[in-house]
Amino acid sequence: MLSAVPAWVFGALALVSGALVFRLDSMAKVTFALLASFLFVAGEVLLLGLGYLGVVLVLMMVMEMVIMVVFMIMYMMNPAGLMPMAMFHNTRGSAAIAGGIFIALTVGIFLVDWPARAGRPPADSTLALGESLMGGQMLTMMTLGLALFATIVASVVLATHRGRYDRFGDDLRADHPDDPIPGGVGR
Amino acid sequence: MELTRALLRFAAGRPHVLLLEVPGGTATRLAAEVELRRRGWPAAVSPAEADMVLLAGAGGARLTPMMGLLWRQVPKPRVFAHLDDAATVPQMFDEARRRLATGGETWEVFAGEEQDGDEFREGHHGDEHGGDSDHGDGDHEDTSAGGGDHGSGHEGGGEQSGGDDHGGGHDHGGGHGHDHGGMEMPGGLSMAGRGPDRDGLQLDQLHVPLGPLLPDWPAGLVVYTTLQGDVVQQAEVDVLRAESVHEGFWDEPWRRVGSGQEVARGEGARRRVAGYLDSLAGFLRVAGWPDPAVGAARSRDELLAGARAEQVTPRLRRLVRRLRRARTLRWLTDGLGVLSSARAESAGFETVLRASRGDGDVTARWQTWLTEIERILPQVDDTTALPAENALLRGESSEDPRSLPALAVLPELLEGAELAAARLIVASLAPDVTALGGRAATEVVGD
Amino acid sequence: MTEVPLWSLAVLPAVLGAATIVAIAFDVALSARAGGRAASLTEVVVVPLREAVRLLVGQRRVTTAADRVLWRTGVVTVPVIALLAALVLPLGGVAVADLGVGVVWFNAMEILAWAAVWMAGWGPNSVLSLVGGYRFVAQGLAYELPHMFALISAATAAGTLRVGGIVEAQSGVWFVVWMPVAFVVYLLSAVAMAFRGPFDAPTGRDLAGGAVEELSGVDRLVFQGGRWLLLVVAVAMSVPLFLGGGHGPLLPPWLWTVLKTAAVLAAVLWLRRKFPTVRMDRFAEIAWVVLIPLTILQALAVGVLVLTW
Numbered sequence: 021m022l023s024a025v026p027a028w029v030f031g032a033l034a035l036v037s038g039a040l041v042f043r044l045d046s047m048a049k050v051t052f053a054l055l056a057s058f059l060f061v062a063g064e065v066l067l068l069g070l071g072y073l074g075v076v077l078v079l080m081m082v083m084e085m086v087i088m089v090v091f092m093i094m095y096m097m098n099p100a101g102l103m104p105m106a107m108f109h110n111t112r113g114s115a116a117i118a119g120g121i122f123i124a125l126t127v128g129i130f131l132v133d134w135p136a137r138a139g140r141p142p143a144d145s146t147l148a149l150g151e152s153l154m155g156g157q158m159l160t161m162m163t164l165g166l167a168l169f170a171t172i173v174a175s176v177v178l179a180t181h182r183g184r185y186d187r188f189g190d191d192l193r194a195d196h197p198d199d200p201i202p203g204g205v206g207r
Numbered sequence: 208m209e210l211t212r213a214l215l216r217f218a219a220g221r222p223h224v225l226l227l228e229v230p231g232g233t234a235t236r237l238a239a240e241v242e243l244r245r246r247g248w249p250a251a252v253s254p255a256e257a258d259m260v261l262l263a264g265a266g267g268a269r270l271t272p273m274m275g276l277l278w279r280q281v282p283k284p285r286v287f288a289h290l291d292d293a294a295t296v297p298q299m300f301d302e303a304r305r306r307l308a309t310g311g312e313t314w315e316v317f318a319g320e321e322q323d324g325d326e327f328r329e330g331h332h333g334d335e336h337g338g339d340s341d342h343g344d345g346d347h348e349d350t351s352a353g354g355g356d357h358g359s360g361h362e363g364g365g366e367q368s369g370g371d372d373h374g375g376g377h378d379h380g381g382g383h384g385h386d387h388g389g390m391e392m393p394g395g396l397s398m399a400g401r402g403p404d405r406d407g408l409q410l411d412q413l414h415v416p417l418g419p420l421l422p423d424w425p426a427g428l429v430v431y432t433t434l435q436g437d438v439v440q441q442a443e444v445d446v447l448r449a450e451s452v453h454e455g456f457w458d459e460p461w462r463r464v465g466s467g468q469e470v471a472r473g474e475g476a477r478r479r480v481a482g483y484l485d486s487l488a489g490f491l492r493v494a495g496w497p498d499p500a501v502g503a504a505r506s507r508d509e510l511l512a513g514a515r516a517e518q519v520t521p522r523l524r525r526l527v528r529r530l531r532r533a534r535t536l537r538w539l540t541d542g543l544g545v546l547s548s549a550r551a552e553s554a555g556f557e558t559v560l561r562a563s564r565g566d567g568d569v570t571a572r573w574q575t576w577l578t579e580i581e582r583i584l585p586q587v588d589d590t591t592a593l594p595a596e597n598a599l600l601r602g603e604s605s606e607d608p609r610s611l612p613a614l615a616v617l618p619e620l621l622e623g624a625e626l627a628a629a630r631l632i633v634a635s636l637a638p639d640v641t642a643l644g645g646r647a648a649t650e651v652v653g654d
Numbered sequence: 655m656t657e658v659p660l661w662s663l664a665v666l667p668a669v670l671g672a673a674t675i676v677a678i679a680f681d682v683a684l685s686a687r688a689g690g691r692a693a694s695l696t697e698v699v700v701v702p703l704r705e706a707v708r709l710l711v712g713q714r715r716v717t718t719a720a721d722r723v724l725w726r727t728g729v730v731t732v733p734v735i736a737l738l739a740a741l742v743l744p745l746g747g748v749a750v751a752d753l754g755v756g757v758v759w760f761n762a763m764e765i766l767a768w769a770a771v772w773m774a775g776w777g778p779n780s781v782l783s784l785v786g787g788y789r790f791v792a793q794g795l796a797y798e799l800p801h802m803f804a805l806i807s808a809a810t811a812a813g814t815l816r817v818g819g820i821v822e823a824q825s826g827v828w829f830v831v832w833m834p835v836a837f838v839v840y841l842l843s844a845v846a847m848a849f850r851g852p853f854d855a856p857t858g859r860d861l862a863g864g865a866v867e868e869l870s871g872v873d874r875l876v877f878q879g880g881r882w883l884l885l886v887v888a889v890a891m892s893v894p895l896f897l898g899g900g901h902g903p904l905l906p907p908w909l910w911t912v913l914k915t916a917a918v919l920a921a922v923l924w925l926r927r928k929f930p931t932v933r934m935d936r937f938a939e940i941a942w943v944v945l946i947p948l949t950i951l952q953a954l955a956v957g958v959l960v961l962t963w
Contacts, residue, residue: 204936218708495931
């Protein structure tokens with residue numbers, strides 16, 4: 021199997037860049053090492069013939085990690101995150117947990133009685149994915165989407181220390197919001 | 208090698224030029240801009256982009272270390288030239304290009320004082336920006352190679368430096384920096400300190416000087432900023448004065464009257480329109496609108512070269528009309544750098560910048576330039592003599608107390624602004640510190 | 655759409671490179687005209703070449719305490735993603751790889767620009783450069799969602815994510831006719847993702863070059879060249895998405911594609927000169943409060959039309 025070669029290569033690279041997350045000493049590098057790890061995983065997904073999932077993984081992870089790097093650096097105890105720093109907390113405990121889980125999963129792979137393939141892969145896996153998500157599971161997905169959206173809005177509302185009363189005055193009658201930097205719409 | 212030589216020659220056909228102006232260099236800077244436009248050479252915006260660094264105006268002792276620092280950031284092949292005479296600018300360009308084309312490390316000051324050259328040579332030894340850690344500034348100084356003798360605190364514009372290594376003046380952020388002393392600092396830089404930001408977070412503070420060696424920045428102006436992210440938390444204004452007395456370029460006709468010469472009214476009007484156009488061009492470049500900026504600069508240069516009103520007027524009217532209709536530009540500059548009328552008055556702005564009345568913002572200020580240009584433009588061919596009561600005596604403008612309001616209000620306008628807005632605010636005030644108040648003087652004595 | 659042989663992988667960069675050189679030359683000519691100088695054809699065509707040589711013989715710089723790994727990675731990523739995104743770009747019915755998920759692939763590649771520019775801004779350990787990198791992330795947050803809805807509109811109308819399929823669906827009416835909002839928003843975001851003017855704040859003059867401030871020599875060449883390439887690819891993609899790809903009377907499809915691409919590119923470069931640099935503190939609100947609802951409505955309208963037609 022020709023695709024076995026890239027599969028092993030991507031797997032190894034994903035592991036290596038995953039390990040680098042703990043070995044590197046800068047927040048910025050660490051975040052992008054994590055991104056690299058995700059991208060290699062996306063490569064594996066693509067090799068499985070799941071084009072849409074693989075590419076969406078790339079898309080989401082890049083956005084996510086770029087936003088994450090901004091926050092990681094902003095919130096670092098260590099200003100700007102560029103100073104060398106160790107990425108470990110509770111070194112022994114976490115090493116034991118991580119090693120244990122890795123061994124358990126690997127053992128699981130060899131012990132599980134994998135089923136033989138029944139049926140054939142769909143001609144268009146994207147279509148099949150869409151139909152299974154938006155067909156029978158439509159209600160679940162819609163609920164999930166709304167719940168996620170509500171969570172985002174709620175957490176932003178909880179996090180910001182400036183509410184509409186600060187912006188538009190106590191009776192909410194101000195024509196223009198009182199913002200440190202005015203926006204472009206001019207409401 | 209023959210090939211390398213050929214490539215260098217080819218590359219030198221369109222060098223990127225970092226044109227820097229220091230007090231007293233207005234005339235040569237204008238001549239250099241004409242030359243750049245004529246040759247179609249692009250203006251570099253940072254030392255890293257430049258092949259040629261041209262310094263217009265006389266350097267001083269304070270400037271020399273800054274220039275050395277900047278020079279170290281210019282990649283080879285590179286050429287430095289000191290322009291101190293507007294008349295020789297075209298020859299200087301040819302010479303600089305010839306040196307660039309022959310590729311060597313040709314950077315000596317071939318028209319400046321010998322002493323400057325030695326200083327630069329010294330700075331040049333640092334060469335590859337390695338970790339000469341007592342500076343800790345290396346490249347972060349960027350184009351804003353500030354600091355100099357102003358206390359080491361302003362040296363480090365860098366990511367990590369800023370914080371606690373500065374001695375003079377500012378006190379902030381209760382000791383976050385050096386308690387990590389045992390750790391090895393990358394590049395010998397120290398850690399940034401922290402302070403509360405406007406959203407209630409504790410964020411890093413960096414001390415970054417803006418100017419004086421920054422393109423599209425008023426000559427000789429230095430603003431020491433404390434940045435959190437790109438928000439200016441604190442600003443302190445300083446002026447780089449030339450050692451010898453320099454007189455403002457823009458009020459020169461009135462000074463000639465003062466020394467007893469007969470000067471035509473038109474010449475004064477010409478100089479004033481050109482002054483506004485120069486401010487406008489600089490502002491538009493900072494606003495990222497190159498085309499009208501070039502248009503304004505062209506009209507300015509034609510006026511100064513003595514073009515008659517009817518030659519300049521049509522293009523200038525088109526430019527003014529275009530800018531008046533520029534809704535995007537207005538949208539981008541509205542509400543920036545608002546100067547309340549009371550503050551404008553108390554700072555002494557009443558005659559200097561009419562737009563500052565009635566809570567003027569950046570938009571109001573550049574629109575005032577347009578109005579002034581339109582108002583004065585018809586007078587440029589007036590041949591009657593400038594009245595003697597408007598004359599400026601030698602060195603007078605330097606002591607004019609009304610020349611300072613722009614510098615006085617700058618810190619309060621800049622604090623809380625983002626970098627982009629801060630640049631626009633500075634460009635919209637366009638303080639002419641060359642003679643400390645050249646602009647103010649023209650404004651006062653103009654009519 | 656036909657599959658093409660492997661050698662097309664080598665042709666693609668050459669074609670795109672040539673298109674980029676033409677685009678730069680056109681831009682130089684526009685600049686010269688604005689400066690009141692008549693520039694000859696040879697002069698403007700030589701400019702991109704001269705710039706390349708200038709940067710190749712130029713010295714590469716290193717800064718104090720730079721994060722070299724991320725810096726160089728960011729710089730190299732820009733042209734690489736432009737080329738990867740171009741894999742799905744059809745030239746008159748032929749694309750190097752007409753992937754089943756072409757639109758999503760294109761989108762994923764261009765999003766890598768976020769990481770690239772941020773890294774390039776972060777790397778040199780320089781304030782203005784860093785601010786430039788962050789500005790691009792802010793810009794990305796502003797343009798990306800409207801951009802995605804614009805892509806979704808086109809894909810919904812064609813009923814496929816395959817770029818070839820989208821072109822085929824426009825054999826009658828071009829998509830630009832019934833989704834003009836999506837088209838305009840797409841072009842805006844294409845320019846914004848290549849951070850070219852008026853969306854060039856990340857590399858703005860006010861930051862002394864921002865993300866490119868510290869770049870010199872070959873690094874600068876790769877980054878700036880990649881930026882132009884990104885613009886050309888992103889703008890060229892608007893042709894298969896909204897302007898009917900190779901469809902057109904008389905002329906062969908590839909020529910139509912080239913002509914349309916050239917026209918849109920010229921329009922974009924010309925329009926750029928009509929606007930000053932747009933800052934994100936102003937534009938972000940427009941993007942979220944105006945453009946996102948508009949593009950959602952556009953996608954909704956397209957969806958309803960597709961279902962009822």
